[in-house]
Amino acid sequence: MTGADETGRGPPGYRTIALIIAAALFMEQLDITILATALPAMARDFGTSAPNLSLALTAYMLSLAIFIPVSGVIADRFGTLNVFRVAIVVFTLGSALCSLAEGLASIVAARLLQGLGGAMMMPVGRLILLRAVDKKDMVAATAWLLVPALVGPIVGPPLGGFIVTYLDWRWIFYINVPIGLLGIVLSSLYIPNLKVAPAPGQRFDLAGMILSGIALGGLFFGAEMASREGEGRVAVGLVALGLVFGALYLRHARRHPSPILDVSLLRVETFRLSMVAGSLARITQGAHPFLLPLMFQLSFGLSAAEAGGLILATALGATAMKACAPYLLRRFGFRDCLTVNGVLSSLTYGACAFFTPDWPHGAILLVLFCSGFSMSLQFTAYNTIAYDEIGPERMSSATSFYTTFQQLMLSAGVCAAAAVLHIALALGGRDAQAPGDFSAAFLVVTGISLLATLWNRRFAPDAGSDISGHHLRDR
Template sequence: MLEGMSIAATRPHSFRTTAIIIACALFMEQLDSTVLATALPTMARSFGVSPLHMSAALTAYLLGLAIFIPASGYFADRFGARRIFRLAILVFTAGSVLCGQCGSLLFLVGARFLQGMGGAMMVPVGRLVLLRTVARKDMVSAMSWFTVPALLGPVVGPPMGGFLVTYLSWRWIFYINVPIGILGIWLATLYIEDIKEEDPGRFDLPGFVLSCTSLSCLMYGLEMGSRGGGISLGTTLLVIGIGLAAGVAYLLHARGASHPILDFSMMRIPTFGISVIGGSLTRITAGALPFLLPMMMQLGFGMSAARSGLITFSTAAGSFLMKIAAPPILRRFGFRNALMWNSLISSAFLAACALFRPGWPVVLIYGVLLLGGFFQSLQFTALNTVAYADISQHRMSSATSFYSTFQQLMLSMGICVSSAILALAMALSGHASPRLSDFSAAFLAVTAISFVASPVSARLPRDAGRAMSGHADGEDAPLALET
């Protein structure tokens, strides 16, 4: 019997502790990425390079994620979830220290890749721990705690990065991860069980190589396309083409593999497949929002980085309110109805950002962002929970790796799509720098994509995730024990 069963039985309220520990690791990862974006111009001056070249520091992290996320589930099954989770935090923290010590761009790229290796293991393995130890009736509450940092980090990051760079040094944007990492390792040792599979099967090395090639080329190509930096269109298309070709080769390989590293057959499970597709559409908008909103506040409204950060922070406040409201909402309406209607509501509030103008009362902007953050966070909580409603125990690790891979790919896609639309709007209007009308076009385009998630969610079974939303009685076993 899995150790996760004893946890749920002997410590029924420990899921909050587990969720908070894992959420802190997710917060550290999200905070680091957004803080770095604020500090890049200052770091470029310190290294004596063009700010355009600093995009290599961002792509190095994405490459680390792309290579190691698919393997995270197997490593957790083979070596134990707690061991891998602690090792992931240690690697991420060590990479942070090296980033703070770097004296050149090349050194920074290597350190950021090391951070990406750690980040690729932290979130998928953390989600796997929740799925295997939390009772199904508590899963919505656990996922509420788990998903808040995903929205909080990108909002807190810009003002914190601006403060550290202005009043201390850009090196402190990496050093702040050290105490968080040490605390995370200590708490994981105390509260997270070392769950693992008795027979994880053979490691899919050919699939690993093909998936690494495909995902790294796709993410790198999308990053080049979104940031430019003097890279030719032909080079960008070549990299993306290699990624697509490797992806096709992987699909052909996976058909005959007994334990494929990314198991696409799970897409046939309605709750999982629909959650992946609907979540992908929603996450394009989620990836675009932290990119577009601070830039619009600073370039379009003329605000300082600190002031725009204080305004966008209201999105995080909405996420915290959702943490309390999500369980009763899903208990009352169920996953299908909640996702179908909430997708329209959250998209509408995010589309309202296209209407923001300097003459708007600040309190009204706060209100729109607060409600938008609430409904968007509710959407992610429901998606991240119902996706695993019908996943059996022996496929749980593969499911978390698969889901996390597409989650990261779609967030990166959001930046690429919003940046491309912003550039297109500028070109059509003849603007040398982005103006409010250009930002409005970008906001409306990306939120139009998330509107499509509503009809996709309508395809869920009416009773999808019934036990997880609190409808059923006696459903106290960990989710992963359901076959």
């Protein structure tokens, strides 16, 4: 195995690397959620219905499902910088083509291309961080990296509403072009190009790529369709398809020497616990930015701009956390931080269930700030401890595996929240959502995230001590 930087430059600071990757991920995470608010305007321009344009959303998810699992293998073979840079180019090109689209077919094709770039950016960006940053700096670097992942889905809907209201929907895609060009330049200057030689006899898992692509595509689309009224049967069929092909993939993976998604990684305790507990928490994280804009606009009667102003408090809390995470994990360790903060972050999620139009905006801002802070700390810890016991030779497989299920569980969060809203609407016999419907949805996803506590307590007391420095206090 070789891990040398082919550029010949000295190592850049971890903050520089983390911020460059974070900027690219922010562009991607923002794009995932911002488009939904523009669908009615796009439908008018294209002469079709907004539901038909949902294909633009699902096309992106299809690319993610197929190409995230192969990203690690490609990065190992061609180098992390090369793949990350090409991913930004592809994503930016896809954005430019989206802005030029004149009909349904062209926007769907452009979104497929965009998704290909996005599928490479997420796991390869994380892989760069894991390989280029020392363990002692990993918590701080991950904290910087996580801010766009948390902020993007939250600011996407209100920003999309602002653009559609005051500009043109094509600006949703125009803004990605200068960000992408800047990312290409900065990554070329500061990010190392690390390669890992394949093991002797290792071959690409084409069958696994096909099976996992169909399985993940079915699960992604099933979760997405379940959030739409009248699509229950389609959603069930897609989820069933995903589960069948998932079972076929698991059978295949047991026989293949280097499967595209390495299920054997779950034998590594810290990786498995982070996967299970983090997945439960991510269901709630996915639901949060879906529910808040709807509640503020539909139940509270706020404008998109007013709702966006309140929701930005979550982003401010997530940003404020980045300076505190290294100290808290060094002081208390991963297990105690994940356990205690996991309960606190769940309770701040749950507090949103008690919002009413009469609440002072200052109080709502405070709750959302605390929610963003604790949420960001929780996922900084999960995303760091997951790789504590992963060797360099398996790092690319681990990032692909982890990122794939991270995206799946975020989609599941939207599905769960939407399902509760639909059930509440049906039981109430109403045509419009009531404040109590949103309260029920917040409480359901809060209960799911609290279940993560059972797995958080299973981490060893000294888990991740080399990363956090927690053990140094006892010496």
